[in-house]
Amino acid sequence: MDDTDQKLISALRHDARASLSDLALLLGVSRTTVRARIERLRRAGEIIGFTVVLKEDALADPVRGLMMIGIEGRGADRIIRQLSGLSAVRGVHSTNGRWDVIAEIGTATLEEFDDILARIRRFDGVATSETSLLLNTRKSARS
Structure with missing residues:
Protein backbone atom coordinates (compact mmCIF):
# COMPACT_ATOMS: atom_id res chain seq x y z
CA MET A 1 0.00 0.00 0.00
CA ALA A 44 -6.82 -7.50 -1.43
CA GLY A 45 -9.12 -7.32 1.59
CA GLU A 46 -7.80 -3.94 2.72
CA ILE A 47 -11.26 -2.42 2.24
CA ILE A 48 -13.88 -4.86 3.46
CA GLY A 49 -16.94 -2.65 3.22
CA PHE A 50 -18.55 0.73 3.51
CA THR A 51 -21.01 1.88 6.13
CA VAL A 52 -23.42 4.63 7.01
CA VAL A 53 -23.35 6.40 10.37
CA LEU A 54 -26.64 7.99 11.30
CA LYS A 55 -27.00 11.04 13.51
CA GLU A 56 -29.09 8.97 15.91
CA ASP A 57 -26.23 6.44 16.19
CA ALA A 58 -23.91 9.17 17.41
CA LEU A 59 -26.48 10.46 19.88
CA ALA A 60 -27.55 7.03 21.12
CA ASP A 61 -24.59 6.54 23.45
CA PRO A 62 -24.05 9.62 25.60
CA VAL A 63 -22.13 7.43 28.08
CA ARG A 64 -19.26 5.58 26.45
CA GLY A 65 -16.22 3.81 27.78
CA LEU A 66 -13.54 1.21 27.32
CA MET A 67 -13.40 -1.77 29.65
CA MET A 68 -10.07 -3.55 29.77
CA ILE A 69 -10.52 -7.16 30.88
CA GLY A 70 -8.04 -9.67 32.27
CA ILE A 71 -9.12 -13.29 31.79
CA GLU A 72 -7.96 -16.24 33.83
CA GLY A 73 -7.37 -19.57 32.17
CA ARG A 74 -8.49 -20.31 28.65
CA GLY A 75 -11.91 -18.67 28.70
CA ALA A 76 -11.16 -15.85 26.28
CA ASP A 77 -13.22 -17.23 23.37
CA ARG A 78 -16.23 -17.85 25.62
CA ILE A 79 -16.00 -14.39 27.19
CA ILE A 80 -15.65 -12.73 23.77
CA ARG A 81 -18.83 -14.55 22.66
CA GLN A 82 -20.64 -13.39 25.81
CA LEU A 83 -19.48 -9.80 25.31
CA SER A 84 -20.53 -9.88 21.66
CA GLY A 85 -24.05 -10.87 22.73
CA LEU A 86 -24.55 -7.79 24.92
CA SER A 87 -26.38 -4.95 23.20
CA ALA A 88 -24.40 -2.28 25.09
CA VAL A 89 -21.08 -3.66 23.80
CA ARG A 90 -20.19 -1.78 20.63
CA GLY A 91 -16.87 -3.51 19.93
CA VAL A 92 -14.68 -6.29 21.28
CA HIS A 93 -10.93 -6.31 20.71
CA SER A 94 -8.32 -8.88 21.69
CA THR A 95 -5.02 -7.33 22.66
CA ASN A 96 -1.61 -8.05 24.07
CA GLY A 97 0.02 -6.77 27.22
CA ARG A 98 -1.67 -6.50 30.58
CA TRP A 99 -5.24 -6.88 29.29
CA ASP A 100 -6.62 -9.75 27.24
CA VAL A 101 -9.72 -8.05 25.84
CA ILE A 102 -10.98 -4.49 25.48
CA ALA A 103 -14.73 -3.92 25.23
CA GLU A 104 -16.20 -0.69 23.86
CA ILE A 105 -19.39 0.04 25.76
CA GLY A 106 -22.13 2.58 25.08
CA THR A 107 -25.25 3.30 27.12
CA ALA A 108 -27.83 6.02 27.58
CA THR A 109 -27.13 6.59 31.30
CA LEU A 110 -24.41 6.12 33.89
CA GLU A 111 -26.69 3.71 35.74
CA GLU A 112 -26.98 1.49 32.66
CA PHE A 113 -23.23 1.73 32.18
CA ASP A 114 -22.63 0.64 35.79
CA ASP A 115 -25.08 -2.25 35.36
CA ILE A 116 -23.32 -3.58 32.27
CA LEU A 117 -19.91 -3.32 33.98
CA ALA A 118 -21.23 -5.32 36.95
CA ARG A 119 -22.71 -7.93 34.62
CA ILE A 120 -19.43 -8.36 32.73
CA ARG A 121 -17.42 -8.59 35.96
CA ARG A 122 -19.60 -11.56 36.97
CA PHE A 123 -18.68 -13.55 33.83
CA ASP A 124 -16.93 -16.74 34.82
CA GLY A 125 -13.23 -16.28 34.00
CA VAL A 126 -13.07 -12.48 34.30
CA ALA A 127 -10.22 -12.01 36.76
CA THR A 128 -9.68 -8.24 36.65
CA SER A 129 -10.93 -5.19 34.84
CA GLU A 130 -10.34 -1.50 34.50
CA THR A 131 -12.72 0.94 32.86
CA SER A 132 -12.20 4.41 31.43
CA LEU A 133 -15.08 6.68 30.46
CA LEU A 134 -14.67 8.41 27.11
CA LEU A 135 -15.10 12.12 27.68
CA ASN A 136 -14.69 13.42 24.13
CA THR A 137 -14.03 11.87 20.73
CA ARG A 138 -11.91 14.02 18.48
CA LYS A 139 -11.52 11.47 15.69
CA SER A 140 -13.32 8.25 15.03
CA ALA A 141 -13.56 5.84 12.12
CA ARG A 142 -17.29 6.53 12.34
CA SER A 143 -16.98 10.26 11.83
Missing part, protein backbone atom coordinates in the same frame (compact mmCIF):
# COMPACT_ATOMS: atom_id res chain seq x y z
CA ASP A 2 1.58 3.26 -1.09
CA ASP A 3 1.05 6.87 -0.05
CA THR A 4 -1.77 7.39 -2.58
CA ASP A 5 -3.62 4.35 -1.23
CA GLN A 6 -3.23 5.71 2.31
CA LYS A 7 -4.61 9.09 1.23
CA LEU A 8 -7.48 7.39 -0.60
CA ILE A 9 -8.40 5.36 2.48
CA SER A 10 -8.21 8.48 4.64
CA ALA A 11 -10.52 10.33 2.25
CA LEU A 12 -12.98 7.41 2.21
CA ARG A 13 -12.96 7.28 6.02
CA HIS A 14 -13.92 10.93 6.02
CA ASP A 15 -16.61 10.48 3.36
CA ALA A 16 -17.22 7.01 1.96
CA ARG A 17 -19.74 8.48 -0.49
CA ALA A 18 -17.30 10.90 -2.08
CA SER A 19 -17.52 10.79 -5.86
CA LEU A 20 -14.70 9.32 -7.91
CA SER A 21 -14.22 12.77 -9.43
CA ASP A 22 -13.84 14.43 -6.03
CA LEU A 23 -11.44 11.73 -4.86
CA ALA A 24 -9.42 12.03 -8.08
CA LEU A 25 -9.16 15.80 -7.66
CA LEU A 26 -8.13 15.45 -4.03
CA LEU A 27 -5.46 12.85 -4.83
CA GLY A 28 -4.26 14.41 -8.08
CA VAL A 29 -4.98 11.29 -10.15
CA SER A 30 -7.59 10.27 -12.72
CA ARG A 31 -11.04 8.86 -11.93
CA THR A 32 -9.96 5.61 -13.57
CA THR A 33 -6.99 5.39 -11.21
CA VAL A 34 -9.22 5.96 -8.18
CA ARG A 35 -11.69 3.30 -9.36
CA ALA A 36 -8.87 0.81 -10.01
CA ARG A 37 -7.24 1.48 -6.63
CA ILE A 38 -10.52 1.02 -4.75
CA GLU A 39 -11.15 -2.25 -6.59
CA ARG A 40 -7.60 -3.46 -5.91
CA LEU A 41 -7.90 -2.57 -2.21
CA ARG A 42 -11.24 -4.42 -2.02
CA ARG A 43 -9.84 -7.53 -3.75
